[in-house]
Amino acid sequence: GNSVTQMEGPVTLSEEAFLTINCTYTATGYPSLFWYVQYPGEGLQLLLKATKADDKGSNKGFEATYRKETTSFHLEKGSVQVSDSAVYFCALETSGSRLTFGEGTQLTVNP
Amino acid sequence: EAEVAQSPRYKITEKSQAVAFWCDPISGHATLYWYRQILGQGPELLVQFQDESVVDDSQLPKDRFSAERLKGVDSTLKIQPAELGDSAMYLCASSEDRVGKLFFGSGTQLSVL
Secondary structure, eight states: OOEEEEOOSOEEEETTOOEEEOEEEEOSSOOEEEEEEEOTTSOEEEEEEEOSTTOEEEETTEEEEOBTTTTBOOEEESSOOGGGOEEEEEEEEEGGGEEEEOOOEEEEEEO | OOOOEEEOSEEEEOTTOOEEEEEEOOTTOOEEEEEEEOTTSOOEEEEEEETTEEEEOTTSOTTTEEEEOTTSSOEEEEESSOOGGGOEEEEEEEESSSSSOOEEOOOEEEEEO
16 A cells, blocks of 8 residues: 655754655555645645656755655755744655655754 | 635544534635544545545545535534544645645644543
8 A cells, every 4th residue: 555654753953954854655656745844733734746756846945856766755954944843744645636644753943 | 825714623522422523625626635633643534525526435434424515615524423532633625636735724623531
C-alpha cells in the first residue's frame, strides 16, 4: 500500500539555521508529492508540491525535490525564522485525489 | 480569502452519545473530504465526496460513522454511539480541481469521556 515516512521529531533550531525534514514514500505508480504546514490552532495549508520526478517545489523559502530514485521528497530551508514554527506534513496523492499523510514533524525555532 | 468553515470548534461528549460535526466548504469546490487526526499522527481520510456523491468511504467505520452532503454543498459527519477511541481532531477539507491542493478548516476537537 501507499505510505509516507517522515523523520522523527520534534526538531528544535535557532533562528537562521538550516532546516532539513526528511520524507520518504512507498507508492505504486507515480504519485504527486506535497508538503503541508499546520500552524498552532489552524488547519493544514499547502506549502509546496511536485507532480513528477525531478520537479522542485518551492514556496516561502522552502524547497523540496521529487527524487524518484530514492523515493524521497525532503523539505529544506536555508534560514529558518521563529514564524516557521509549526508542524510539517509530507503527503502523497494517488489516483482519485486521495492524500496519504506522514505523521508530521514538529518544528520549533528559537530566537 | 475564502475559508472552509467547521463547527463546533470543540466538542466534549460521553461515550455512547451521538455527536455531529458540520462543514461548509469554499464556494464552488466540488470535492469535500473528512479527515481524522489522532494526536501525534497525520490526518487519515474518512470519506470523500464529489458533489453529493461518496467516492471513497473505505476507511469510514460504517457501524458508527455516517456522512452526508445532501445538496452537494455543506456536509455533516455523525458518530453514534461515540467511543473513547474516537477522541481526535476531525478535519474537513475542500478542493476545486482534484490535484491535491486541499483547503482545510480549523477542525473540530472531539473529546469522548
